[in-house]
Amino acid sequence: MTAVGLDHLGKVFDDGTVAVNDLSLDIADGELVVLLGPSGCGKSTVLRLVAGLEAPTTGHVRFGGQIVDRLPTRDRNVAMVFQHYALYPHLTVAQNIGFPLRSAPGVAELVANAAARLGLTDVLDRRPAQLSGGERQLVAMARALVRQPRVFLLDEPLAHLDAGLRAELRGEVAATARRVGVTTLYVTHDQAEALSVADRVAVLRDGVLQQVGTPAEVYDDPATVFVAAFLGTPRANLFEGAVYPVDGRVAVDLGSQVLMLPAGDARTAALLRHERVTIGLRPDALRATVPAPADGASLHGQVRHVENHGFEGIVHLDAGGLPTPPAHTMIETADPAHLAGLLADPPDPEPRRGVIGRLLPRTEPPRRYGLYPAYEPPADARDIGDGDLVLRIPAAGGLPRPGESLTVAVDPARLLLFDSTGARIR
Numbered sequence: 199m200t201a202v203g204l205d206h207l208g209k210v211f212d213d214g215t216v217a218v219n220d221l222s223l224d225i226a227d228g229e230l231v232v233l234l235g236p237s238g239c240g241k242s243t244v245l246r247l248v249a250g251l252e253a254p255t256t257g258h259v260r261f262g263g264q265i266v267d268r269l270p271t272r273d274r275n276v277a278m279v280f281q282h283y284a285l286y287p288h289l290t291v292a293q294n295i296g297f298p299l300r301s302a303p304g305v306a307e308l309v310a311n312a313a314a315r316l317g318l319t320d321v322l323d324r325r326p327a328q329l330s331g332g333e334r335q336l337v338a339m340a341r342a343l344v345r346q347p348r349v350f351l352l353d354e355p356l357a358h359l360d361a362g363l364r365a366e367l368r369g370e371v372a373a374t375a376r377r378v379g380v381t382t383l384y385v386t387h388d389q390a391e392a393l394s395v396a397d398r399v400a401v402l403r404d405g406v407l408q409q410v411g412t413p414a415e416v417y418d419d420p421a422t423v424f425v426a427a428f429l430g431t432p433r434a435n436l437f438e439g440a441v442y443p444v445d446g447r448v449a450v451d452l453g454s455q456v457l458m459l460p461a462g463d464a465r466t467a468a469l470l471r472h473e474r475v476t477i478g479l480r481p482d483a484l485r486a487t488v489p490a491p492a493d494g495a496s497l498h499g500q501v502r503h504v505e506n507h508g509f510e511g512i513v514h515l516d517a518g519g520l521p522t523p524p525a526h527t528m529i530e531t532a533d534p535a536h537l538a539g540l541l542a543d544p545p546d547p548e549p550r551r552g553v554i555g556r557l558l559p560r561t562e563p564p565r566r567y568g569l570y571p572a573y574e575p576p577a578d579a580r581d582i583g584d585g586d587l588v589l590r591i592p593a594a595g596g597l598p599r600p601g602e603s604l605t606v607a608v609d610p611a612r613l614l615l616f617d618s619t620g621a622r623i624r
């Protein structure tokens with residue numbers, strides 16, 4: 199078994215595509231790390247670099263402290279399982295699992311062990327056509343593990359299965375990798391799958407590592423607005439806001455209502471260096487409450503609609519918030535010159551003009567704050583996102599009805615604030 203190190207790893211393809219950008223990550227011996235990110239963020243390329251199927255443009259891959267950049271794939275002793283595994287249709291399950299071992303001594307026992315680990319003992323004599331999709335995927339895993347690889351690489355192993363089976367198998371896949379104790383890199387674009395199987399999750403975007411941490415760390419303590427937005431269902435509520443001091447406390451102004459942070463909030467000084475922030479509130483950081491909490495950390499709104507999930511309702515509230523445009527979460531660093539250029543000559547004039555305008559640092563004299571919107575909401579804000587405040591309410595206490603007014607207590611400790619570059623303000 200082997201710890202895997204990625205040192206400033208970079209991959210630029212011949213056509214100039216930067217697939218992986220200065221990625222450093224240490225995966226401990228026996229650890230299961232999930233690479234998570236949207237399509238095209240470079241997850242598969244990282245796996246191929248670890249497997250030796252691609253050569254890095256910059257940086258190194260280490261196995262157990264040794265640089266393996268020049269080691270061919272066959273000598274790395276890695277096992278890979280892809281979404282589209284290919285089993286031999288004319289061979290039995292046992293023969294498929296034992297195939298990589300050819301006629302090595304003790305094949306039968308190794309096959310029996312691998313099959314037992316994955317619960318395939320009863321189907322060893324069947325052919326692939328006689329198996330369910332999930333069982334076929336487990337056979338592909340057993341075949342990969344039978345050689346006792348140093349490193350196990352899984353690329354969207356469950357992506358082709360239906361949702362129910364996927365949820366069932368992800369537990370099994372993670373349990374197997376742990377039982378075998380093999381260092382595993384697991385690629386997925388499904389955040390729920392990532393949170394449920396990983397020891398640690400590494401969130402990638404455009405080839406750049408955004409954050410790496412335990413599922414609880416990346417969910418509760420996101421480093422960037424991208425990580426906050428990418429993890430969690432329902433998605434985190436993201437709003438535009440302005441910040442200013444009121445009697446030594448910080449007011450976070452959503453344009454139509456104000457959230458007051460508690461006196462002595464550790465973020466006060468850092469927040470007052472910013473004018474505009476993105477506010478992130480996870481649906482589970484909100485609680486419908488009567489009456490309003492005395493400390494002022496609450497929002498009000500009118501119920502727009504309720505998704506009844508039986509045990510709980512997902513409640514959409516019109517709280518007058520200004521949704522963060524998707525473009526905001528896509529701009530890594532607001533470069534004033536670049537933005538000013540775009541503003542002068544926008545590729546698609548509306549709604550980009552409004553979005554870009556609000557990202558530009560302001561140079562004119564101080565504007566009025568208070569219950570005025572601290573910035574001009576673009577006329578088409580509703581078209582960019584619906585701006586609803588979404589929260590979960592347990593069904594046991596009765597669900598509200600559309601049109602009802604609701605007061606929502608905000609847990610200030612779970613109020614996530616991001617600057618205009620998308621970085622977290624702590």
Ligand SMILES: Nc1ncnc2c1ncn2[C@@H]1O[C@H](COP(=O)(O)OP(=O)(O)OP(=O)(O)O)[C@@H](O)[C@H]1O
Pocket residue numbers: 211212213215216217235236237238239240241242243244387
């Ligand atoms: N051989 C190649 N030549 C040029 N560009 C490539 C090549 N392989 C991948 N890319 C590009 O590199 C980027 C990262 O691709 P990669 O397949 O690693 O992403 P991914 O996160 O695994 O995406 P998906 O989830 O869609 O598979 C993409 O922009 C892709 O188009």
